[in-house]
Amino acid sequence: MAGRLEGKVAVITGAASGIGAGTAERFVEEGAKVVIADLQAEKAAAFAATLSNAAVSIACDVTREEDIAAAVDLAVSTFGQLDCMVNNAGIVGAVGSIADTSAEAYDATMNVLARGVFLGMKHAARVMLPRKSGAIVSLASTAGVIGGLGPHVYTMAKHGVVGLTKSVASELAASGIRVNAVAPGSTVTDMTSDVVTGDIEDKDATAAAIAEGSPLGIAGFPLDIANAILYLCSDEARYVTGHTLVVDAGQTTGGTAAAFHGQTADVVREAGRRGI
Numbered sequence: 001m002a003g004r005l006e007g008k009v010a011v012i013t014g015a016a017s018g019i020g021a022g023t024a025e026r027f028v029e030e031g032a033k034v035v036i037a038d039l040q041a042e043k044a045a046a047f048a049a050t051l052s053n054a055a056v057s058i059a060c061d062v063t064r065e066e067d068i069a070a071a072v073d074l075a076v077s078t079f080g081q082l083d084c085m086v087n088n089a090g091i092v093g094a095v096g097s098i099a100d101t102s103a104e105a106y107d108a109t110m111n112v113l114a115r116g117v118f119l120g121m122k123h124a125a126r127v128m129l130p131r132k133s134g135a136i137v138s139l140a141s142t143a144g145v146i147g148g149l150g151p152h153v154y155t156m157a158k159h160g161v162v163g164l165t166k167s168v169a170s171e172l173a174a175s176g177i178r179v180n181a182v183a184p185g186s187t188v189t190d191m192t193s194d195v196v197t198g199d200i201e202d203k204d205a206t207a208a209a210i211a212e213g214s215p216l217g218i219a220g221f222p223l224d225i226a227n228a229i230l231y232l233c234s235d236e237a238r239y240v241t242g243h244t245l246v247v248d249a250g251q252t253t254g255g256t257a258a259a260f261h262g263q264t265a266d267v268v269r270e271a272g273r274r275g276i
């Protein structure tokens with residue numbers, strides 16, 4: 001059976017580690033060729049080498065338009081086309097109280113998380129429009145759908161990713177290009193290990209802490225998010241655009257409301273009988 005991305009070519013930003021690296025591995029398993037684009041050039045090159053002839057790497061700072069343009073052009077010159085753009089590179093950015101957040105920290109954070117995604121969409125569209133096909137997936141966050149789950153500027157930027165996804169999807173739908181986002185809940189990567197334990201190597205403690213706060217009682221790993229990105233990039237999602245797929249073990253459902261679970265059955269049955 002052919003892979004779910006057989007014959008497709010992807011650029012994945014921030015693919016030297018975490019969710020981006022997991023996505024690159026998953027994409028290659030499903031038959032894709034990938035460009036590993038990351039600020040950490042050496043790590044990106046070493047990782048691409050593990051994927052043999054299915055991957056190339058490029059040093060890329062997503063805040064720089066020429067770097068994003070070069071990553072997209074590398075996909076076309078090396079593999080012939082661009083089918084999937086995954087705008088994944090990210091940082092936690094400015095933390096702290098709104099009263100204490102500097103304008104410089106705001107700008108630096110928005111540059112990576114918002115400008116970087118904007119540039120990724122722009123240059124993917126540049127090469128996808130003539131072919132009238134393609135899928136763009138950007139990494140939002142649960143902090144992009146509700147407040148209180150991340151720092152202020154991160155939350156603003158990730159809400160922006162959700163908004164830009166809808167806006168660009170509405171423009172590019174007529175050209176056969178789908179534009180979606182994935183909003184992960186806490187996922188075990190260097191980024192979260194750093195925040196949760198202060199030690200990017202301590203993934204076990206990070207996973208345990210995430211599982212404890214998770215409605216499903218489990219931690220998310222890059223593979224969990226990669227599978228959602230894979231779906232949205234594949235032809236299985238041909239009818240899906242402008243959507244933000246939340247992958248968070250129920251973190252944004254609003255709580256488990258355990259006190260109500262034994263008490264609503266009669267009401268639900270009554271409602272069902274009336275056809276509501």
Ligand SMILES: NC(=O)c1ccc[n+]([C@@H]2O[C@H](COP(=O)([O-])OP(=O)(O)OC[C@H]3O[C@@H](n4cnc5c(N)ncnc54)[C@H](O)[C@@H]3O)[C@@H](O)[C@H]2O)c1
Nearest residue numbers: 014017018019039061062089090139141186187189190191
């Ligand atoms: N880990 C989580 O819990 C979680 C939750 C929600 C959303 N996300 C989002 O998922 C994405 C990936 O996060 P992760 O957890 O895998 O993080 P990570 O720190 O493991 O990986 C991020 C990668 O992005 C690269 N990067 C950072 N700044 C860059 C820049 N300016 N240009 C190019 N590359 C750059 C880093 O070098 C790194 O390889 C981010 O957008 C993040 O906001 C993560």
